[in-house]
Amino acid sequence: MESRLIQGNTYVLxxxxxxxxxxxxxxxxxxxxxxxYMKDHREKLAEFFTANRLQVKGILCSHAHIDHVGNAQFFKEKYGALVAMAxxxxxxxxxxxxxxxxxxxxPLSKVEEHYGHMVVQTDLPISxxxxxxxxxxxxxxxLHTPGHxxxxxxxxxxDKVSYLGDALISEDVMASAKMPYAYLxxxxxxxxxSLYALKSDWYVLAHKGVxxxxxxxxxxxxxFYRQRAEEVLRLVTEKMTQEDILKAAAKTMGFRVGSINKYLVVERMLRSYLDYLVETGKLILTLDAGFLKYINPNERNMED
Ligand SMILES: [Zn+2]
Incomplete structure (x- = not known):
């Protein structure tokens, strides 16, 4: 694993x-x-720290997603590191x-099984x-950047190095991302x-690059994110439930939902795009015979 000096005392792995x-x-x-990540990175990181006689004294998390917080508890226990996050x-x-x-x-049992390792007690919660x-x-x-x-x-x-976490993604990641994640x-x-106002010497993206x-x-x-929202909007050709739209998205945007975990991620991503389209007035949320449905007011065949 390569460790690179960016500037001053700031490095990137x-x-x-x-x-x-x-x-x-x-x-x-x-x-x-x-x-x-726990699965892919725990051993690699631990080996690197041991080989370079480094001790993790602090952990500052950009956010608590599985690929960012996956080893926080582990290093907290191993080195007695202090953990800070929002x-x-x-x-x-x-x-x-x-x-x-x-x-x-x-279900809670599945949450424990798949995500239980993410649990960590934060020593310094940041308002x-x-x-x-x-x-x-x-x-x-x-810089608080809620949304992702x-x-x-x-x-x-x-050292005037800004770590952007997942606030931005690289051109490479955009090229392969079908529906990039944003909670809100x-x-x-x-x-x-708000990132335009940042004045740093270097910027690090988690996914990825300096x-x-x-x-x-x-x-x-x-x-790119706006374009993806427009693509989701175009999927709503009639009164549709979220599942209907998910089906259409899988077909049109070409992603495979091959596991329950993948379904949960895709469903969560789609919902945030639908929320956005409702919030910006491009979709209307309605109740249709007891089902929550989305209406695209610009589509013709929205009549019953
Ligand atoms: Zn993330």
Whole structure:
């Protein structure tokens, strides 16, 4: 696994599908910005830290998704690391019951089985009013960017390196993403606009890459997410339930829903696009013979 110096004491680890930054407090102690997947990254990271005589003293999470918080509890136990993240995210991963609220369509036993390892007690919950956090004596600037997840934050290290987490995705990821994830798409787009004001020397995307400038990438991301919403809108050709639209999306956009986990992810993604289209007045939500249905007011065959 390659570790690359970005600037000052800020480094990035190349984990293949994602970039994971860390901040060196001194020769042996580091603060991790996110923690990767349990399955693919736990061993790799632990081996790297051992081989380089590094100790994880702090963990600052951009948000509590499975590929960002997957090893937080593990490193907390192994090194006694202090964990910091936004209060809203901390609440979700506080317990399997918190996770059950998030993964609401999944039975609790399945939540425990698949997502139980995400549970971690946050030592430093960060409120949405706080614009910086001091962890292990190091102060990081924070930009709250809700949308991709409720409490998503962009973290800037003292070296003027901004870690964007999943607030933006790279051109490569856009090229292969069928329906990129945003829990609250309207808020996510507003957060993406707020990124224009960032003035850092370097920007790190979780998925993925290190950039000296992100202005064009912000514009492309906003355009891309909006385009995807327009594509979802075009799927609604008659009064349709969410399942109807999901079926149409799978066919038209060409993704395979091959497992219950995949279904849950796709269903969650689609719902946020539908919410966005309702919130922006492009779709109307209605009750039709006891079923929740979506209407596209611009489509002709919406009559009964
Ligand atoms: Zn995420």
């Amino acid at each position: 190349d984990l293949g599908i994602l970039d994971l930054p860390y901040y060196k407090i001194n020769e042996t102690d580091i603060i991790l910005l996110d923690t990767g 209060q809203e995210e901390a609440n979700i991963v506080h317990s399997t019951l918190g996770l059950k609220i998030f993964y609401s369509t999944y 949405s009013q706080e614009t910086s956090v001091t962890l292990c004596g190091v102060t990081f600037e924070l 997840s409720i409490g998503h934050m962009v973290i800037t290290t003292p 798409l309207k808020e996510d787009l507003a957060s993406k606009v 950039y000296p400038d992100i202005r064009d990438l912000i514009t492309d991301n906003i355009y």
